[in-house]
Amino acid sequence: MKTTINNPDWSTLPDHLLAMIGKLLHARVEALRFRAVCHSFRTSLPLLQPSTLNIPDPFDSNNQLSLTRSTVYAIEPLHEISSTPLETSTWFVKVSELSSGSVRVEDIFYRFTDQNLSEMLPKSLNLLDYRLKEITTAYGLLQYPIFQKIVVSLDEFEIMTLFSGGKLGVYRKGDEEWTYIDFSVDGIFFEDIVYHMEKFYVLGSKGLTITVDSKSLDISQVAAPVPTANGFNKYLIKSLEDLFFVDKSEFDNCLEKGGSKSYPIHLNVLKLDEEKREWIRVTNSLDLKDSVVL
Structure with missing residues (x-):
């Protein structure tokens, strides 16, 4: 291949630079594109296979x-x-x-x-x-529908699972069995979990939020309950460096169209302020930074 300023020969990049670039590719599709450039790119970045960890x-x-x-x-x-x-x-x-x-x-x-x-x-x-x-x-973990949600820390390969009924479990690579998290507060049960900024966050009913250190299993409260959080579904949503709490509820008034009934959905969105240790209601769309929640 003839190399020019406008058409450089990327296949001649040294191995140490290819290795440095490969470490920055976190998404699988990015790795696939990188490997598709040429033979030297492909051999410098092994394609990770689906986990076979028992x-x-x-x-x-x-x-x-x-x-x-x-x-x-x-x-x-x-x-x-x-x-x-x-x-x-x-x-x-x-x-x-x-x-x-x-x-x-x-x-x-x-x-x-x-x-x-x-x-x-x-x-x-x-x-x-x-x-x-x-x-x-x-x-996900196959075989049991009782796993309500699973989040993974790939750095140390640690798994946190929210079981149906609000029970919380942690598995760390090398452990022989699961460890269960006991957070005994009257009237509080777990609703959602997420791995964000190198920490496991756990959302309790009414918005009570804790973090769990995966190594020591120490529990820290990062936000108090939200008295107005009365929705039937609650979710933790991470967006860049921010963490949001979405409280989903239905309006009481029923809409009828074509013989079918439906109830409008209301989403109350709050943003975590860890310094103040509270959830702040989002009233400005700029706080969402053009995010789309699926």
């Missing part, structure tokens, strides 16, 4: 569980982005990596549309023709 079953000591990972991507055709940026088609898909090495593609809006996802997507995806953006990643 995790003990919390209910059966003779059984092992498999960790699954699902990633939501936004897919946009590059030719539409360049020609009609305001009318660009965007597909949101969830890709689950299976232990066999294959993947399963799902429509994250399948509950709200009658159209089959396979009818909307192209037969194949060439990453040179499409822009893929990783939106979020979620984890």
Whole structure:
């Protein structure tokens, strides 16, 4: 290949620079693009395979569980982005990596549309023709529906699980069994968990929020309950360096259309102020920084 200023020969980059670049690629799609450049790029960054780590079953000591990972991507055709940026088609898909090495593609809006996802997507995806953006990643443990939610710290491979009924468990790589978190406060049960800024955050009913140190299992309260948090569903949402508390409730007035009834949804959004140790209601859309919550 003839090398010019406008057309450099990237394949000649030294190995130590390729290794430094590879360490900065956290999203799987970024690693795939990097490896697709040429042979030297591909050999400098091994492609991580789905986890085969054996995790003990919390209910059966003779059984092992498999960790699954699902990633939501936004897919946009590059030719539409360049020609009609305001009318660009965007597909949101969830890709689950299976232990066999294959993947399963799902429509994250399948509950709200009658159209089959396979009818909307192209037969194949060439990453040179499409822009893929990783939106979020979620984890799961197969076999039991009792796992309400699972969050993972990949640095030390630590797992926190919210069981149905509000029970909390932690598994750390090398442990022989799960450790359960006891936080005994009258009338408080766990509603959601998230891994944010290298800490596990746990949301209790009424907005009481704690952090759990995965190594010492020490518990610290970071926000007091919110008296007005009376919704039927509560969520922790991380966005960049901020953490939000979404309290979801229904309006009392019923809407009728075409013989069917529906109840409008109200979302009360609060932002965590750890210095003040409280949730602050979001009244300015600028606080959300153009975020979209899925």
